[in-house]
Amino acid sequence: MRNTAIRQAFGAVVRSSTRRIGLSGKSARVSLPTNAAACAFATNTPKGDSNSTGTRSTLAIGIAAGLAGCFTLAQLGRKPLAEAPPRDNDVKDDEDPQTRLFRLDEINHHNRETKGYWVYRGDRVYDITDWVPNHPGGDVILRAVGGSVEPYWNIFTIHRNKDVYEILEQYFIGKIDPRDLVDGHAPQDKIDDPFKSDPVRDPALIVHTPKPCNAETPEQDLGPYVTPTEKFYVRNHLWVPNVTDPDSYRLTIELPDGEEASYSLEDLRTKFKQHTVTATLQCSGNRRQHMTQGSRSTNGLQWNVGAISNAEWTGVRLRDVLAASGFATSDIPDGVKHAQFVGAEAYGASIPIDKACAKNGDVLLAHTMNGAPIPRDHGYPLRALVPGTVAARSVKWLSRVILSEDESASQWQRRDYKCFGPNEGDKPDWDAAPAIQETPVQSAITSVRRLTADVLRNDGMARAYGLEEESIVLRGYAFSGGGRAIVRVDVSTDDGQSWQQAALKPHESKGSKAWSWQQWELAIPARKARGNFCVKAVDEAYNSQPEGFEPYYNFRGNLANGWHRVPVSRAD
């Protein structure tokens, strides 16, 4: 085993990988059952998505084939299976499934520790034991065992598809006893809520969806350079994993040759140099609402200006952990193009390997946020922090890093976070567009305050701006991806007819590049304001923002960065 001694010096537990979730499928060890439905699925063409969490993945059984065996039961680390509970009805095992009935309690007794993975959908019961090792979504499927698949399929809407239903039907074993049904369905209180152990959130957050939680930072909290942790916007695709025993949490690095090294949190905290980086995270859907208003309807959460926040993150550099695991970070092998991240709840994404390994890329495996352990909503106990890159790649609850020739196969890498031409409809050629990584220059007005001459004199603004008459103070943020610093913020107080430059507020950031937003401020005499206030920023590569949204409209509403306009009337 290569470099075992080095890895062990960093506390790594080293072993040969028996699986590949590298998603290229090149080293799949177990073959798929050759069932007709599965093969039919392989030939499916992509469909557009219909909501923010549920874009249709097209990888289908092609990936399933690649992934087959990725999640064998032994590898799930389960205890030996217990016998399923005795049936409480008197039917025989060879009974016709069409007439066989099960009591709900009996189904509920099945769990990941028992023999027979039973689930139900509507009033139909399935034993999916044989499907589990072949499931393209991995072992997350086990969450549904003993209950209904519906709450999960409401989240992973890719399953609402006739091909998936056909696969499921192959595992049909009977129906729920009508005595346990209400209006033909299992009672609501018997259906599991995947979000039941989500954390309590700050009530000031502006919630777009509670389950999964998607909530933006209120405008007044976009003012401080470092966003208060409890006000940091929350973007969850799924439920929040509940890690109650951080001592048993391990991060696994999967190397291109299939070997693995795994580290405890203690290893990462004590055996590696710790780094602190100030970095802004921004959702690709930030300001999607403005694209919808300025152009046409877009598909996804209608964020305003608050799907962005800034924090100080501490952790170990990913490149250091990769190097300790035996990967040549300074001489990256030709066949390795991506670092894939896998979250504990099933989310996945990837970044280019160059970014992962760059010394000045500052990619962290972060355990600390604003000086305290990362809260559950933001990835406790460990998340990837990829500065300058769309936040969707900073995978939370990080459990595995895979070095691969291929991008992550997740829908969040291959579908959701891409842009297309304004003319392309909601069924684009997904593979034709690259996944979003670095983000374009962005800015927004977050505060509009009218100040009377008295107030101006009293709080020193008059001296700062040389103003003595009634004034309006505008504040906001500007940010560009890739570590490109903001060099200028242009503000118009007359709907873009004339411009002036805002003052860029000084700040102290940590890290190799400009990973954080730039706050700005401008005060103008109130009499000069008419129509709309507008803002546009310029980054160090002289990129600026487009005036409107139509020319670069994309149906997903990603990367909405047209001038931000706020009606002057807001100052009243």
Ligand code: HEM
């Ligand atoms: C019970 C029967 C199930 C069947 C037959 C099934 C089938 C499938 C198939 C065919 C895919 C690939 C879809 C594609 O890429 O287009 C898939 C993906 C996936 N499934 Fe399931 N599934 C089942 C249950 C579940 C459950 C209960 C969950 C969650 C608790 C789940 C979570 C996922 C996830 C996370 C993915 C991957 C999504 C992505 O990366 O884009 N599945 N499933």
